[in-house]
Amino acid sequence: MKSILMGRIADKIIDVNLKMKEGEKLLVVTEPEKISIAEAIASSAYRKGVEPVISIMMPRESDSQEPPYIIAEALKASDAFVSAVGKSITHTNAVKNAIENGSRGLVLTQFSEEMMISGGMEADFEEVKPICIKVAQTLADSKHVHLTTPYGTDLTFSATGRRGNALYCLVEKGEFSTAPTVEANVSPIEGTPEGVIVADASIPYIGIGLLDEPITFKVEKGFITTIDGGKQAEILKKDLESKNDPNVYNIAELGIGLNPKCRFIGLMLEDEGVYGSCHIGIGTSINLGGVLKAACHYDLIMTKPTIIADDVVIMKDGILQDGFHPEVFEL
Helix, strand or coil: CHHHHCHHHHHHHHHHHCCCCCCCEEEEEECHHHHHHHHHHHHHHHHCCCEEEEEECCCCCCCCCCCCHHHHHHHHHCCEEEEECCCCCCCCHHHHHHHHCCCEEEECCCCCCHHHCCCHHHCCHHHHHHHHHHHHHHHCCCCCEEEECCCCCEEEECCCCCCEEEECCCCCCCCEEECCCCEEEECCCCCCCEEEEEECCEECCCCCEECCCCEEEEEECCEEEEEECCHHHHHHHHHHHHCCCHHHHEEEEEEEECECCCCCCCCHHHHCCECCEEEEEEECCHHHCCCCCCCCEEEEEEECCEEEECCEEEEECCEECCCCCHHHHCC
16 A cells, blocks of 8 residues: 555656656665665656666665665766665765766655655645755855754854755756755864754664754864763764764764754654754765765754854744745744
8 A cells, every 4th residue: 555655755756856857767776675665766767758777785884885886886877866775875975976977866865655655755845945045055155154052052163165055855967965854054164163062853863863862062173072961872972983983073064954844753854854953964074065074974953943154144943034935934
């Protein structure tokens, strides 16, 4: 029954998100546990005259680990690709090279069958696109960005010279987007972030998901120096320590959630997109405009942020301010 219900979103992925044309070649990269999602997308592609190829790989040991060479080469050869995996390959050279080679991609990391039926994928992506672009343009090249929340986050950084990234789930040649998260993000200049991060909503990686209690991170000269909290904080600390890579503590990203259909469910691409939330990405930044490659990229998600970029208030207590068309997000 779920295979029937997933068909509606699968059609949307082919027609709306990827805008595929008859005769194009689609690569669906997946894992054994996600094969039902891959098959639903491939079936839709086939019905529409697109040639689908499903590549099944064993799950990566950790997020951001490169896929097998043969898949990396297939990504470059595709007209478009979908990554329906549990362990993220978004922040990899394989995806970066595919995009630079002219492919276009949609990333469905940690997708469930339920997410292929309802939730964030039901959003009107064309409607939120201009808002997402405007927020990204405001973040771009910001000399001073200040993030605060009522729960204790107080972080500053510079994004001078950095591009703003608008991810609104619609892609053209040479672009990729995660889905269903709609987000605008920027990668801070390495070494500039200073302050405190308090994640109060979710860290949807390594089995943590929705937070039972806040986790506090102290940031000095662009890197996390301490992590404090309960059991979930200890899970994260041990995982990061096990990477034996100092770059996993890098402040890699500020992302602002802009999808009014997303809800916190403990899965990455749904949680990151929740309107009124923001996240600080740590670790790899190369796909976002930064320069560091790390052993992982995790997002620390918080609610009710106030975000100011060069004296422009983008969001206050989780609400987009005048000039960013917040009426679209009335729930």
